[in-house]
Structures are given as C-alpha cells and as structure tokens.
Amino acid sequence: MAFINIQNLTYQYPTSKAPVLKNINLQIEQGEFVAIVGPNGAGKSTLCYALSGFVPHFFKGELSGSIEVAGRQSSQSTLSEWVLNVGLAFQNPFNQISGAKYTVFEEVAFGLENMGVPRTEMQVRVEAALQLTGIADLAQRSPYSLSGGQQQRVALTSILVMRPKLLVLDEPTSQLDPIGAREVFNTIRNMAKDGTTIVLVEHKVEWIANFADRVVALKAGQVLLEGKPSEALTSDLLAEQGFGLSRYTSTAREAKKQGLWKKDTLPVTLDEAVEGFKQ
Amino acid sequence: MYVARASGLHQLHPLTKVLTALCLLIAGLTLPGNWTSYCITLLIVFPLSAWGKVFPNLLHIVWIVSLPFAISVLLIQSLFWGAGTPIFEFWLFAPKVEGARYALISLGKIILVMSSFLLFSLTTRPDALMIALKQAGMPSSIAYIIVTTLQIVPSFQRKGATILDAQRSRGLETEGNLWVRARALVPIVLPLALGSLMEVEERAIAIEARAFNSHKAETSLIEIPDTQFQKNFRTVTLVAMPLLMIFGILWRL
Incomplete structure (x- = not known):
C-alpha cells in the first residue's frame, strides 16, 4: 500500500464554475521526492492544498474520490489532526511568518507550542531543525529583519520542526534570487535525505532533475504524464505541450533535428548538455 | 514596535x-x-x-x-x-x-x-503578551489577533511606502496642495487595504499548517516571570x- 494514495480525486472550489482537479490518481511511496510540474491553472496548488488537508477542510467546495496519507483518509480527519502529519509551505515567505514571535528561534517553536510539546524537548527540536536547515546563526534575529531566502528557510524550518511525515512545498523558490533558491533547495534536499516524503511544485526543471525521484506533469486538472525526471522532462509530450522543458532540453531537441545532438537521450541539466555536445 | x-x-x-x-x-x-x-x-x-x-x-x-x-x-x-x-x-x-x-x-x-x-x-514583547493573555484564559485566536494587530503597524508602514513609491513611479502626484494629496490617497490606500485582505487567507493557512487550532494543551517556549x-x-x-x-x-x- 502506497504512503500517499489519491484515488479518482475531483475537486471544485465553491466559487469556480468547473472542477479544478479532475479524476486524479496518484500513488507515492514513503520517502519519495516527487516534483509536480505544469502550466498556470493546471491545478498544482490545489493538489498541494488537497494533500495538506486544506481542500476541502479550509476552502470547502465539492470533492469526490479519496486522499489517503499514512493510512488515514483526509475526509475522516479534521484539519487540525491532518496538519500534524502533513506540512505545507508555499510561495510567499512573508505571509508564513506568524507575526506573533520576536526571534527566529521562537518563530520555529510556534508550531511545537501549539502541539503541546514540553519546553525542554521543544528547545532540542528547534536547535536540531535550525542546524539541519543551516540557519542556526539567525536564531536570535527578528523574522521580519531577514531576506526573502532566509524567511523562506525559516518557514520551511517551522514546518520541518513539527516532523511531518509528508512535506508539501508549493513553489517555495518562486520569489527568490538564484542564491536564495539554492539555499532553499539544499534545505529540501537535507529533509529528503532525512527520510521525509516530499511533494514539490516547481518550475525550475534543472533543479528538479537534480533532486526529484519522480515527476508528475499536470495539465487542466489532470495527470498528463509521470515518470523519472530524465524521461519525463525530456518527453515529446511535454515538448508538444510547451512546458516543463529546461533550456538545455529545448536546445538539444533543436540540435537533434539538425543532426548536431548524437545521444539517444536529451539533457535536462547544464552538465548533461555539456557532456552531450562534447560527443 | x-x-x-x-x-x-x-x-x-x-x-x-x-x-x-x-x-x-x-x-x-x-x-x-x-x-x-x-x-x-x-x-x-x-x-x-x-x-x-x-x-x-x-x-x-x-x-x-x-x-x-x-x-x-x-x-x-x-x-x-x-x-x-x-x-x-x-x-x-x-x-x-x-x-x-x-x-x-x-x-x-x-x-x-x-x-x-x-x-x-x-x-x-508581542509573544510574551500572547502567552500572558492565553494564560489569563483568553482564547488563542483572540490573543493572536490582538498581538498581530499590534505588530501589523510597522508592516503596514512598509507596504504603504512601497505602494507610494510604485504609484509615484507611474506618475501619481503626491505632493502639493491639500486637494492633490487627498486625491493621491485613493490609489495608495486601496491597494494597501485589498492586498492586506488577500494576505489574510494565506496567513490563516500558514498558522493553521502550524497546528494553531490543535486541540492539544498548549505549551510555551518562554517563561513569563x-x-x-x-x-x-x-x-x-x-x-x-x-x-x-x-x-x-x-x-x-
């Protein structure tokens, strides 16, 4: 039995005229790192909200089918129970700061306070989480005095410290510069190494190729294709649809048409492209 | 503050x-x-x-x-x-x-x-106030609203300054007589108010994701003497x- 089991999921927001997710079927194993790609309006964020329990518990609307994580059905849990197992971080780091804490250390402890974790254990867990995400030096800073990349790492740490079994990340690097994005991706990689199951929505396909175990492409609320990053992100289907391709894949695809790319497989990352063109 | x-x-x-x-x-x-x-x-x-x-x-x-x-x-x-x-x-x-x-x-x-x-x-400290209010028996949600309302003033100032700069760069006159200044208020206050309303949903999701409505007995990191x-x-x-x-x-x- 898969760790995450989504069966025939169809969902429509109360204010939308048509379903945003249509008959989604998806199975994800424990410890797997799955990246979701797709154009705007494909339903990526809604799928994140569905996995993290906010659809339908927070947004209401009409949902059919089932979402199961770690053997528990979303429909049979309350949101407050569900978030103890599933963490969510999203695009805007500023809005993820609680606004009620004075230092980063206390901000990270906010979730643990709500979970009723004893003070001594809380301190140990916060220190460990800050170390893992590489922001121990920010512990005594105000969360509002940090850069966007630092705030995003604080947001991630604040979820990580709660030790969720599943971490859902909706474009966590969309507002960051390359250095900030690298910081966040390194943090996610550390979490994945630690055994956390990760579902990541991301447009930076080169990064996905480096980190993810599997790619799921969504379009118009449906699963278009899924597979290993090296296969999915170079597929003809994505090329036809015009999304999810790195600049290296597109370049090599054009080069192949003119006989300048000799390899059977197309590259996703710069290193793969350099190696291929050398041949 | x-x-x-x-x-x-x-x-x-x-x-x-x-x-x-x-x-x-x-x-x-x-x-x-x-x-x-x-x-x-x-x-x-x-x-x-x-x-x-x-x-x-x-x-x-x-x-x-x-x-x-x-x-x-x-x-x-x-x-x-x-x-x-x-x-x-x-x-x-x-x-x-x-x-x-x-x-x-x-x-x-x-x-x-x-x-x-x-x-x-x-x-x-805002967090100390929140803990003190909760210890005095105030519901967490009300204590949170009070504390974040106090915190929101500097945040509003920052956003207001950003919107002001953006509108100025698009030619909005913000200096001059009283009428000119009054007219400039609408394109500054409206995006500030609407933007803040949109942020409310995201912030609600963010704190909900951090077990804010968990029914467990809350603890606190800092002790208030x-x-x-x-x-x-x-x-x-x-x-x-x-x-x-x-x-x-x-x-x-």
Whole structure:
C-alpha cells in the first residue's frame, strides 16, 4: 500500500464554475521526492492544498474520490489532526511568518507550542531543525529583519520542526534570487535525505532533475504524464505541450533535428548538455 | 514596535503593563481638571518610560504623530471658536483664546492615549503578551489577533511606502496642495487595504499548517516571570478602573 494514495480525486472550489482537479490518481511511496510540474491553472496548488488537508477542510467546495496519507483518509480527519502529519509551505515567505514571535528561534517553536510539546524537548527540536536547515546563526534575529531566502528557510524550518511525515512545498523558490533558491533547495534536499516524503511544485526543471525521484506533469486538472525526471522532462509530450522543458532540453531537441545532438537521450541539466555536445 | 532594553519595566509581567497603561489612561480621561492628562503624562508616563529606557523612542513617536494633529486642532479650534477673547486680529482671522485652550486640553488627552499605549508596546514583547493573555484564559485566536494587530503597524508602514513609491513611479502626484494629496490617497490606500485582505487567507493557512487550532494543551517556549506583588497590583488596578470611571461620571453630574 502506497504512503500517499489519491484515488479518482475531483475537486471544485465553491466559487469556480468547473472542477479544478479532475479524476486524479496518484500513488507515492514513503520517502519519495516527487516534483509536480505544469502550466498556470493546471491545478498544482490545489493538489498541494488537497494533500495538506486544506481542500476541502479550509476552502470547502465539492470533492469526490479519496486522499489517503499514512493510512488515514483526509475526509475522516479534521484539519487540525491532518496538519500534524502533513506540512505545507508555499510561495510567499512573508505571509508564513506568524507575526506573533520576536526571534527566529521562537518563530520555529510556534508550531511545537501549539502541539503541546514540553519546553525542554521543544528547545532540542528547534536547535536540531535550525542546524539541519543551516540557519542556526539567525536564531536570535527578528523574522521580519531577514531576506526573502532566509524567511523562506525559516518557514520551511517551522514546518520541518513539527516532523511531518509528508512535506508539501508549493513553489517555495518562486520569489527568490538564484542564491536564495539554492539555499532553499539544499534545505529540501537535507529533509529528503532525512527520510521525509516530499511533494514539490516547481518550475525550475534543472533543479528538479537534480533532486526529484519522480515527476508528475499536470495539465487542466489532470495527470498528463509521470515518470523519472530524465524521461519525463525530456518527453515529446511535454515538448508538444510547451512546458516543463529546461533550456538545455529545448536546445538539444533543436540540435537533434539538425543532426548536431548524437545521444539517444536529451539533457535536462547544464552538465548533461555539456557532456552531450562534447560527443 | 518592541524595543529590547535591560530594564525593570521590561521585566514586568505583560498584563501588569497593560493594566497600568489602561488605568493611567482612564485616570487621565475621567479625573476632574482640564490639565490632568498632561500631569499624568508628564509625572507618571514619561518617568516610567525613562525607567524602561525607552523615553527617547516614546517622545520621538509622540512628537511625529501628534505634531500635525496639534497644528490642525489648534488652527481649527481657535479660528472657528464662536464668541471669545481674540489672541490677535488679522484681516478675516481672529483666533480665540478659549478655542486654543480647548484644543490644548484635547491634545493633552490624545498625547496621554498615545504615550500610555507606547509605554506598554515599546516595553512588551508581542509573544510574551500572547502567552500572558492565553494564560489569563483568553482564547488563542483572540490573543493572536490582538498581538498581530499590534505588530501589523510597522508592516503596514512598509507596504504603504512601497505602494507610494510604485504609484509615484507611474506618475501619481503626491505632493502639493491639500486637494492633490487627498486625491493621491485613493490609489495608495486601496491597494494597501485589498492586498492586506488577500494576505489574510494565506496567513490563516500558514498558522493553521502550524497546528494553531490543535486541540492539544498548549505549551510555551518562554517563561513569563510573575510575582505575588504584581498579581495584587493587577487586582488593585482592576478594581480602580471602574471606580475611576464611576467617579468621573458622578463628578460631571
């Protein structure tokens, strides 16, 4: 039995005229790192909200089918129970700061306070989480005095410290510069190494190729294709649809048409492209 | 707004400071005498802020905020006061002593309200206040709203400045006569208000994701020291506040 089991999921927001997710079927194993790609309006964020329990518990609307994580059905849990197992971080780091804490250390402890974790254990867990995400030096800073990349790492740490079994990340690097994005991706990689199951929505396909175990492409609320990053992100289907391709894949695809790319497989990352063109 | 300092005032329990500030406020607004609010501000609030090592910060904010208000109130009240003793006469203008006096009395009350609030907010950490309110039996959601509302002022200022710059870069005139400035308010305030409303949903999701509505008994990372003396003092202020209000009403009858 898969760790995450989504069966025939169809969902429509109360204010939308048509379903945003249509008959989604998806199975994800424990410890797997799955990246979701797709154009705007494909339903990526809604799928994140569905996995993290906010659809339908927070947004209401009409949902059919089932979402199961770690053997528990979303429909049979309350949101407050569900978030103890599933963490969510999203695009805007500023809005993820609680606004009620004075230092980063206390901000990270906010979730643990709500979970009723004893003070001594809380301190140990916060220190460990800050170390893992590489922001121990920010512990005594105000969360509002940090850069966007630092705030995003604080947001991630604040979820990580709660030790969720599943971490859902909706474009966590969309507002960051390359250095900030690298910081966040390194943090996610550390979490994945630690055994956390990760579902990541991301447009930076080169990064996905480096980190993810599997790619799921969504379009118009449906699963278009899924597979290993090296296969999915170079597929003809994505090329036809015009999304999810790195600049290296597109370049090599054009080069192949003119006989300048000799390899059977197309590259996703710069290193793969350099190696291929050398041949 | 909190300013970290090593002071006795900072060490006090947040509720002691809230109730003290409220008590001073009520005393200034209800006790008889036109200049009572000034006396309380000068003799109690300012010395307390000096004890808390935040007197310059408090004075700076009071000055910045109250100056435009003081000028407008003085002008309006003195120029448009009915019959009275003119301070001077020039063309159509004859500001009255009584109007200026009334404006100064009103200003004293405004300064007391501001400085009492600042005395508390400059020396109290928001998280400590939230924990103290919850320990006093207030529901978490209400305590959170109170604390984040206090925190939102600097955030609003930052966003307002960003919107102002953006609108200026698109040619909005923000300087000039009163009419030009009033017209500029709409394209600044509207995006600020709408943007804030949209943020509310994301912030609600973010704190929900951090088990805010978990039904488990909450714990706290920081410990808030309290003493029996402070507990007794808070009881006294709680009794004093309604008594002050009753006294003020009876005095005016």
